[in-house]
Every structure is written in structure tokens, then in C-alpha cells.
Amino acid sequence: MTLCQLFLQPDAAYACISELGELGIVQFRDLNPNVNSFQRKFVNEVRRCEEMERKLRFLETEIKKDELPIYDPEDNPDAPKPREMIDLEATFEKLDHELKEINTNADALLRNFNELTELKHNLQMTQGFFDEAQAHPVGVLEDMAGEREIELGGQTTATAGMKLGFITGVIPRERMVTFERMLWRVCRGNVFVKQADIPDLIEDPLTGEKVHKTVFVVFFQGEQLKNRVQKICEGFRANIYPCPENPHERRELAMGVMTRLDDLTVVLSQTQDHRQRVLAATSRNLRTWQIKVKKIKAIYHTMNMFNNDVARKCFIAECWAPVSELDRIQLALRKGSEASGGGTVSSVLNRMITREQPPTHHKLNKFTQGFQNLVDAYGVATYREINPMPFVLITFPFLFAVMFGDAGHGLIVSVFALWMVIKERSLKDKWRTQEVWTIFFGGRYIILLMGLFSIYTGLIYNDVFSKSLNIFGSSWRVKFGDEILNRRDIDTVQLEPTPYNYSGTREYQQMYSGTPYPFGLDPIWQVSENKITFTNSVKMKFAIIIGIIQMGFGVFLSLWNHLHFNHRYAIYLEFLPQIIFLACIFFYLIILIFYKWTHFDGLVSTQAPSLLIQLINMILLSYPTEPESSRTFYSGQRGVQTALIIFAVICIPWMLLGKPIYRIIMNKRRANRGVVLDVDLRDTDTDDILDDDHLHQQHHQTEVEMSEVWVEQGIHTIEYFLGCISHTASYLRLWALSLAHAQLSEVLWQMVLHIGLSTNGYAGSILTFLVFMPWSCLTVFILLLMEGLSAFLHALRLHWVEFQSKFYKGEGYPFIPFSFRLLLDEVPIEG
DSSP states (O other): OEEEEEEEOHHHHHHHHHHHHHHTOOEEOOSOTTSOGGGSTTHHHHHHHHHHHHHHHHHHHHHHHTTOOOOOOSSOOOOOOTTHHHHHHHHHHHHHHHHHHHHHHHHHHHHHHHHHHHHHHHHHHHHHHHHHHHHSTTHHHHHHHHHHHHHTTTOOOOOTTOOOEEEEEEEEGGGHHHHHHHHHHHTTTOOEEEEEEOSSOEEOTTTOOEEOEEEEEEEEOSHHHHHHHHHHHHHTTOEEEOOOSSHHHHHHHHHHHHHHHHHHHHHHHHHHHHHHHHHHHHHHHHHHHHHHHHHHHHHHHHHTTSEEETTTTEEEEEEEEOGGGHHHHHHHHHHHHHHTTOOSSOOEEEEEOOOSOOOBOOOOOTTTHHHHHHHHHHOOOOTTOOOSHHHHHHHHHHHHHHHSOOHHHHHHHHHHHHHHHHTHHHHTTTTTTOHHHHHHHHTHHHHHHHHHHHHHHHHHHTOBTTBOOOSSOOSEEEEETTEEEOGGGOSOBOOOSSSEEEETTEEEEEEEOSSOOSSSSOGGGGGBTTHHHHHHHHHHHHHHHHHHHHHHHHHHHHHHHHHHTTOHHHIIIIIHHHHHHHIIIIIHHHHHHHHHHHHOOTTTGGGOOOHHHHHHHHHHTOOOOSTTTSOOSSTTHHHHHHHHHHHHHHHHHHHHHHHHHHHHHHHHHHHHHHHHHHHHHHTTTOTTSSOHHHHHHHHHHHHHHHHHHHHHHHHHHHHHHHHHHHHHHHTTHHHHHHHHHHHHHHHHIIIIIHHHHTSOHHHHHHHHHHHHHHHHHHIIIIIIIIHHHHHHHHHHHIIIIIIGGGTOOOOOOBOOOOOHHHHHTTOOOOO
């Protein structure tokens, strides 16, 4: 990476930045960090772009509301020229105004249509009320008199000759009961209410929601009751409609309403067709317009970070760029200058010399991007620091598979990931708003490798849905006297390392053919009583071996960092004590594990020393005299282990004191060179150069720096040497999670699916069919999702803490280029 300075002519700056955006290999620096966003040169252009984006969002919302398809452009449109921005604004303003006008007119027409619909139902229902009143002339008066009699406690009043007024309207059905109760209480029983439910759903004119409604007629006497009824109707948001008293007028009003409804239906249909045509034409160009506006906004947002040199009449920009891409950048600048119409002076690119740390740039593809995200989640690599991603690409799915080792489960995971990989083009934009799906799809290649490695480790463990595959035939035979029993003749066996065993009075012999099982674990262990004892021992030792090898590899990777950054002192004062300490204790432990496997067979296995006791005796330099505790692997073991412990202990002060002492010596050398230089300057009659206060300040700063070095080195030393022990124990999670996964899988098989498989006849087939669904659901949700997530997090922790802490600092910041491709992948651009 190199820091570059660009000199851009004002007329060509827009086109040059557009070309660099298409290239996507330049990261611009903000040269106006103290300038407010609203005080920058192109803030008006950015605001215009935001206004265009608002209008496009409105158009997109309307298109989606009508469920019209939005077509993606076949080609990536170029950023429009600045003068084309006016045409785009005019087009968007015209569409925005036209669509808003259509919506306003359509809303008014629809509101009028809904009101007329309610009026139609109101006239039909009230006509029925009045027809009933004409058929029974005194019915209404008798009902009202009866209600009045109840209100007055049995006293009656004369109602003959009384003229009643009425109000009709429509109210939501759920409010009708409360409405009647309120009328009764407020009017003290002096009103009479008739109601009828509208059978169809009616769209409310105010809210636009379709609800069940009821037509009501309230009869009353006098203006005072009329005002009360009207206020109650307003409080319950009932729609009141006029209803003439004359039957002839009611019929004429009903006929006029029907005519107006027919006319409104035609007008609404034409309005909707016109809206559809406008939106259909807009949907064909919407994505293209959105891309163009985003590019314009990004260009002006980038140009706001430039300095405007008034004297030279040019823009000055600074950017980080890969050295290998400088020729392409020069070509893009030349192309941008030509596209802007040319000029007397072309754009200039200068490389700058700086001590500032450049951003970290990794060349990635869709396969490696997911693994790099895992590393960057811990911390972005310091510039030119070794990147763990190429190693994590293999070790991460492998450690996951060690904990998830089941070939059947790994096959399901692989098929799911392979489906995402094959269909990635069609699935890329599908369910993009679903966060969980986005995580799975982004890590599809990680999931694929995790599944493939799980198949491999599952075959090593010979574990397929908690069952073993007897592909090559077991190497074990069980013999009772002279008869050799096959697998079908026995339920369980106790596999012992000794060649002979006795049970009661009948002798049986477990014979081992001498030829190991060609690949993976012998299937006979699946039915053995001591299966867990054997597999635990093997998996525990393998977990320790894998962990120590990975930690040692991490320490060796730190050597590459020291060599690249030319930290020669760190090789002798950090790398050597670290690797010697790790080799003296932990590499030696690996040697003892392999030595025990290769030198103690079944005949002498009971005489093999305990690895744990040997390691404790080695660290404590205590060798008991008891026969069982005093066993050793080889002659002279005590002397070798004592020497290794001495070397390991020497490494602690070596690492603790080496770097600080080296810094003290180097500071003294610099101070001596500085004093000699000052004396020479005094001889040249420059007495004011050497300032006592300045020397005192430098001396105080040196003391502060050295105190920080002592503290930092002490923490680093304690962390490393204690971490070697704790990190080695931490790798035992490989064994623990593998055991948990295998046992959960076996429990699901025995307690669920085995119920159906163990039943004979048709009942067994039906029962197997019934229990298969619960078994498969539990397998997916518990063993694949929950156990898979657990193994994923543990593998991630082993890489972040145990592996990367040995060599990786992660104190850099990422290279984020100005790229239209990243912009269109929903990278936000701030105005």
C-alpha cells in the first residue's frame, strides 16, 4: 500500500472520481475533518441526491403496494454526467407530482364511493324500518311509550299526536351495544333505536379498513334530544347520513345514489388503470435510476473530502492504493480527463512518503471472504502482519469436525451447504432482510468445509448417526473354547488388552488378528462395554497432540513477523524462549504419548506408566519410590526430564528481562550519541541548542517508556507461560464436545428411533414411520443446530485465543475502497 496525492482539474474531477469508483481500488482520506458536513463545497449536490432518493423510495413503495415487478438492469449503468442530474430531477419531479395527484384524486373518489355505499345501505335499511312502521302505525309509539313507562316507574304519559324526529347513520358493529347504552343513559330513555346489520364488509371512508357495520335509526322528540343524539354520534364516530321523511324523496335519493356509484366505479377503474400504466413504466427504469443516483451521491460525497486549491485552480486529494494497481489508477485518471472533454492540464498522481500506518488490504474471493471475516472479527491484521486466514481455512473446519465427528450429520450439513453454493446466484437476493439466513448464506463455504471434514472425522470415529459401519470386517474375534463366535451370537463384549480372560468356570479368549482395521475405528467397539473408556483415552490424547502442534505452529508464525519487521532482537528475546519452553514440556509430552502407544502392547499394557503422573513428577522434580509411581518409560528418564525442566525455567527470566534490558542498552547508546552531537554543536558557538529543561523532559519521557516496557513485558511473560498450560488444557474441549455429541446422538437413537426398529411386523413399520419424524426433528434442531453452533463457537475460541494469540496482534484497520460495487451491495453512503 502507498499513500498517493491527486491533483484534479475541477472540470475533470467528477469524471475521474467516477472512473476510480468503477475501478474500486482507492481509499480516499478526508482532508477536511474539522469542516462541518453542511459547510462543504458540494453539500447542495448531496442534498439534491437525497431528495431524488426520497422520491425514488416513494415510487418504489407505490410499485410494491400494487405488487408490480421491479426489473433489474441488464448492465451496470455508468454514473451520469453532472448536467444529466437536472434531467433526472425533472423526471423524478414529474413522476412524483403526477403520482401524488393520482393518489389524491383516487383517495377522494374512493372516500366518496365508500360514503355513497354506506348511504345506499342506510337508505335500504331505513326504508325497511319505515315500511314496517306503515304496516303497524302505532307500533313504534307503543314501543316508545312502553320504554318511557319503564323509565318513569310505571307512570304513563300521553303520546298521541306526538311528532317524532329521527337521525340515521352507520356505526361499526362492535360499538353498537355501547352506543345504545349511552343513548339510553344520556337521553333518559326518551329515544327509540332501531338497528340492522349490513351483511357485507364495508370499507370505512376515513380509515380505509374493511369492517362490519350496522345501520341505526334513532327516534326522538324535540331539539334538545336531537343535539344530544348528534353529539353522541360524533363521540362514537358514527357516520350520519340524510334521510328524507317523504317516501318519494327517499326513492329519488336512492336512485341518484345508485347512478353516482356507477359513475364512480367507472372513474375509479380508469384512475387505477392510469396509475398502473405510470407505475409499470416507472418499474422498468427504477433500479437504473437508483443506481445512477447512488453513484452521483457517492461521487459528490467523496469530492467533499478534497481540498480546493484556489491558487492552482484544482482539487487536491489523498488516497491509499495498492502499489500494483498504480498503472490502472493512472489509466482511469487519463480516461476520466478525456471523458470530461479534455483540458490543458491532465490529472496528476504523486506517491507520498509517510510514516503513517497504511490500511490492511487482502485480496479475497467469495470462497475466502467468510474465513477472513472470522479473523477480522478478532481484529484486523496490522499492516504487513502475517494473515492467519490461509491456515484458519483448513484448521477451523478440522477442529469443528473433531468435535462434531459424525459422518451422517456431516453429510446433512454438506448437502445443505452444497445447495447454497450451487444456487448462490438465485439465493443471493432472496430473503436478504432475514438476518439469520444472511449469516448462513454468507458462511456457505465455511459450512461446506465443516460438513466435509465432519464426514472425514466421522469415518475416523466410525460413527454414522451413532452407529458403526462394518465395511472391512472386524479384526477382533471372540472364542469360547474351540468355537469362534460371530457378531450375531453375542450382545456385548468386554475388549481387554490382555490376550486371555476368564469368566466363571468357562474360558473364553478374545483374539486379535494382528491386522488393524484399515480405516478408522474397529466397528466391534460399538458393541463393547468399555467403548467410552477406550474412545475417551484416544480422543483425549489426540486433543492434546492437536492443541500443542497448533500452538507450536503459532509460535513459529511469530518468527515470520519478527523477520519481516526486522525485529532481530525479538527472535532471540521472545521467540527462542517461547519455543524452547514449549518444546521442553509439551513437545516432550507428545513424544511420551507416541512412545507409550508404540512400546506398550496388550501384553505389557498394565505395566505402562501413567502420563499424568509422569508429567506431575517431572514438573515437581519429585520421583516417588513406590513401585507403581516409580515406573519410567526409558532408562535415564529422570535426568532428561530434570534437564528439560531446568531449560524451561531458564526461559522465564530470559523472556522477562531480555527485552527491557535490550531497550535500556539501546536508550543509553542513543543518549551517548546525542551528548556527543550536542558537544560538537557547542563548539560551533550555538550555546542555546542544549536546553536543560528539554533534556530533563526527554529523560522523564524515557523513564515513563521504560516503566511501560517493564509492565508490558511482565504481563506478556506471565500470560504466555501460564497460557501454555491453560491453553493446552483448553484443547481438551475437543474431546469433551466430541463425547457429548456422540452420547446425545446415541441417546436419540436408543430412546426414539430404536423403538420402531426393534418392533417386528407391520406394527414395527408403522411405529418406525411415526417415530422417524420426531427423531429427524430432534436430530436437526439439537444435534445439527445447537451442537453445531456450540462446536463452531468453541472452534472459534480455540483460534482466537489459543492459536492467534501466539503471533497475531490485529491492531490494523481495514482497506475500504471507494467502490460502486460495494455501494450497490448495500454499503451505506452518508451525505
